[in-house]
Amino acid sequence: MAGTHVPLPGSHRPVTRAERIGDVDPEARIEVTLTLRGPELPQPASPVSREDFERQYAARPEDIGEVTAVLSRFGLTVEDVSPLARSLRASGTAEQVEQAFHPGLGVYRSAEQGEYRGREGQVEIPAELDGLVTGVFGLDQRRVARRKATATVAPRDLTQPLRPGDLESHYNFPSALGAGQTVAIAEFGGAYFPDDLAAFCAREGRREPKVTQVGVGTTPLTLDQVMQLPKRQRMQVLEESIEVNMDVQIVAGLCPQAQVVVYFASFDEKGWVDLVNQVIASSPVVTLSVSWGLAEDAPDWSSAALAAINERLQAASVLGTTVCVAAGDDGSGDQIGDDRAHVDFPASSPFVLAIGGTMLQGEMDVVWWEAPGSRGPNGGGATGGGVSIVFPRPDWQAVHVASVDPGSMDGRVVPDVAGLAGPPLYDLLFLGKSLPNGGTSASAPLWASLLTRIAASRDPAVAPAFLAPLLYQNDPTGTIRGKASFVDVTQGDNISTPPGRGYKAGLGFDAVSGWGVPNGQALAESI
Template identity: 35%
Template sequence: MQAPESRVVVRGSERQPLPDALPAHAPALDERLEVTVRVRPKNDPASLLATSPFADQLPAERTYLTREQLDEQLGADPHDLTQVHAFAHAHGLAVVHTDAARRSVVLAGTAAAMGAAFGTELQHYHSPGGTYRGRTGVLTVPAPLGDIVQGVFGLDDRPQAEPHFQVRPGRGPGAIVAHAASAAFTPPQLAQLYQFPAGLDGAGQTIAIIELGGGFKPQDLKTYFAGLGLPAPTVKVVSVGGARNQPTNANSADGEVLLDIEVAAAVAPRAKIVVYFAANTSQGFLNAITQAIHDKTNKPSIISISWGGPESTWTSQALDQFNQAFQSAALLGVTVCCAAGDNGSADGVSDGQPHADFPASSPYALACGGTKLVASGPSISSEVVWNEGPDSATGGGISAYFPVPDYQQQLTLPAAAKPGRGLPDVAGDADPNTGYQVRVDGQDLVIGGTSAVAPLWAGLLALLNQKLPRPVGFLNPLLYGSLIGKNATRDITSGTNGAYAAGPGWDACTGWGSPRGAALLAALQGGSRPAA
C-alpha cells in the first residue's frame, strides 16, 4: 500500500469568496483550465537590490542589469522546474509552457485534476458582479515543492482589478480643440503647465501599458492625434494568455485603454507604445507584468499600470509575486508607474477604515495620486488634492502589508494600525472636472482619475530617458533622497482624500506633488533649477 503523500501549504494562498458571493455549482469534471505556477528565484531580488549601488544615485551613476543578466541571476533553477514538471505529470496535468526567466510554468488540466493536484475544491460562484470560478482556504503541494512553489494563479478567475478612470458627468461628444479655453486639458497642455522639458519627444523609448480588458480602434488614434497636430503613435499589441484588443463602446474599459495610449503618446509622441492585453484575473495581471518586464523584443523602460484594487482583496502570494516582479524591473532600470486609486482613502471598501490600493502600494512602484488643477493661460493658478466625494477622490494612505521601505524611513508617516509603505509618491491632474480631453470609440470625452496620472508620468519619464545617459529606473529613492529641495515637484499643501490631509512636503494624498518636468530633468542630471 502506497504511503499518503505528505503535503505543505503554499504560503499566502488563502482565498475567501467575494462578498455576497454564493456557491452555484461545481465545475464540470472535464472543464479545462490553465494555471501559472511561480517558482522561487535563484537569488533573492531584495538582497540583489540591497547590494546594488543605485539606492540614491543619479541615473548617470547607476548600473543596471541587462535582461540576460537578470535571467541568469533571478531566473528559476532548472532543477526546480524539473520537479514542477514531474509533479504535473504525476497528477495528470500537461506542461503548456515553461519560462525560466519569468520563473513560471503554465499547467493545463481538468478542474478535477487541478483540484486534486493543489488540494482544493473548485466551485462556481454567483456574485453581484457576475459568475466566477473560485476556491476557499489554502492550496497545498507535495512537501518537496514547499520551498520551490511561491504562488499558484488561475484556479480562481474572479475579476481582480478595477480601471482607475472616471468620465466627467454630462460630457458628450464634442470636438477636440488643441487650445481649448475650458476646464479640461489636452495632454500637451498639461505637459506645458507642468513644464515638461522642451525639445524632447520620447524618441528611442518604449512605454509598456498593461490593460485587463477593452481595446482601441486605430481610427480613433488617427483622428485624435490629427486634432492635436501630432503624428499618430506607433502602437504594438501583445496578447497575453489569449487576451486580445477588443474595443466595444465608450462605456467600457475602452475608456481606460484609449486614455492610457493617448496621454502617454501625446506627451511623448515619438515613443513606441506596447499594449499588453491580459485577462482581468490575478493570473492574467501578473503574467502581463512579467511578460512586459522580460520582453527582450520590445524592451520597455517604463511600464504604466492604471488598474488596481484594495490590498485586502489580494492574496499575499499575489502581493509578493507582483512585488518581486517590480524588484526585477528596478534592477533593469524600468520604472513602473501605478495609479493610486480613485475612491479616496477608503479605496472603495465600506468598513470605515482606510485602505491602500495595490499594485501602487508596492514599495517598488511609483504610486501616482491625483490633484484638481486650475490654469490661467500657460500657468497653474491653483492645484489641490482631488476630492469630489468618497468615490471621486485620489487614493493614498499606508500599506497594511508592505513595511516602511528604507527610502521612507526619515518621513513622519500618518498613524496606522501598523507602520507601512506610504503612498502615493507623486501626483498629477486627475479630477474629471479638470480632466483630459480624449477620444474613445468615436466620441470625444473628458476623463479623469489617477488612471490618467500614471501614463502622464510614463510619458514624462520617456522624455527624461531620452535625454539622460541611462534610464531613470527606480525613481523612489531619489524622490525621498537627493531630489528633496531641488524643486523637482510642485508641493500640494491643500485638501484631503478622506482620512489623510495634504501639507508641506510628502503627504498621503499627493506624495511629493505634481511634476516640474524641466527642473526634474535638471536635478536628475545633477543640477537644480530655481523655484518658478
C-alpha cells in the same frame, strides 16, 4: 492521498459576495501559472543588466525540471517556462488540476461578476514541491483588477479640458518626444480602438506612434468584436474601453515618437502575474503604466498573490523599469467601507512609483477631491493615498507620515508624486466623439509619458533607473530631488466617508500628493 500534499502558504481565499452554485466540469481545460523560488532579489539601488539578472536571479534549471516532472505525474502539460520571471505555465483538465492542487473548485455567482470559476480555503501542493513552488494562480477567476477612473461627466466650470500641449506646458516637459523608447501600458479589460487614436493625433497635429497590442493569455478585441457581444457584456467592455483608449491617447499625445505596447491580460490574480512576467521578460521598457488596482487588504487578494506580484515588480525595478501606478480614486476609504483608511495595491508596493491626483483651481494645483470623496453615478472622487498596512516603509522613503489609524505600522507611504486627475480633465476622443476623462488612472500614463521623454533626452548609454528612491535623495546641488524638481501641493485632502478621516496636504511631502506635481525639465536635469 493523505500525506502526499502540503498546504501552500499564503493561498487561503475566502468567498466574498458570492454563492457557490455548482461544480466545475471535470473535463474543462484550465491553465495555471506557478511561481518558483529563486535567489533573493537585490534592492533597486542601481539597474542590473538583463544578462546579469538572468545569470544571478533566474529560476534554477534543476528546480524547473523537478516541478515539470511532478506536474507530469498528474497529467499536466507545461506550456511555457520563463526562468527570468521565475514561473511556468501548465494546463490540464479540471480533474487533473484538482488532483494536483486540491483547490475544491466550484462555479460561483456574484452580483458584480456573474458566474466564474472559484475556490475557497487554501491550495495544497505535492509534498515534493514544498519550498520550490511559491504560488499557484489561475484556479480562481474572481476579479482583482478594477479601473481607477473618475466618472465621465462634464467639467463643472467653463474651463476647457487639457490637451497634450497644455500638459507639456503646465508640467514643463523636456522637448524630447520619446524617440528610441518603449512605454508599456497594462490593461485588464476593454479594447483599443485605432481609429480613435488616428483621429486624436490628427486633431492634435501629432505623429501617430506605433501601437502594438499583446495578448497575455487572452486575445485583444476589435471594435467590431466588442459590438457583437451580448448587451450586458458589451456595455461593460465599452466602459472599460473608455479607459484603455484614454491611456493610449495620453501616452501617444505626449510621446509621439515612442513605441507603445499595450498588454491585455485577464483581471484575476493569474492575469496580474502573467502580465508583469511578460513585461520583464520582453525587451526593456523605460516605464509601465498601470491604472488598475484594488485595496491591498481587500479579501479578494491572497497574500501569495501580493507576494508574487510584488516580487515581479521588484524584478522590473531592478531591471531599470519604473512602473507608474494609479493610487486610486476613492479617497482614504478605497471602497472598503469600514472605519479604517486603506491604500491600493499595487500602488503600495515599494517597487513602483505611486501616482496621486490633483486638480486645478485657476493655475494652482490642489489635491483632487470632489464630493463625496469617492466615485458614484453622478461623479465625485478623490485621490487615494495613505500608509500601507502590508508593506513596510522602505529605507529610501525617509519621511515622517503617520497612519490616521491608531496602532497601524509605519508602512510604505502612498503616493510618491501626483498629476492631473480631476477638473479640468483630459480632452480625449471615444468612438469619434469628445469625451473628457480623468482620475488617477490618467495621472499614471501622464507620468509614464514624462519619464519616457526624460529617458529620450538622456545619453542612450546611460541605463534608466527606478525613479522612486531617487526622489528622496539629494540631487547634485545637495537638495532633495522631491523638493527641487516639483511644485509643492499644499491644499486639500482625501477624506472619504467612511472612514470619515484621511490625509491632508501640507508643506513638503505628504500622503495625498507625495512630493507634488513635476517640473519635468528640472527633474530631467536632476537625474
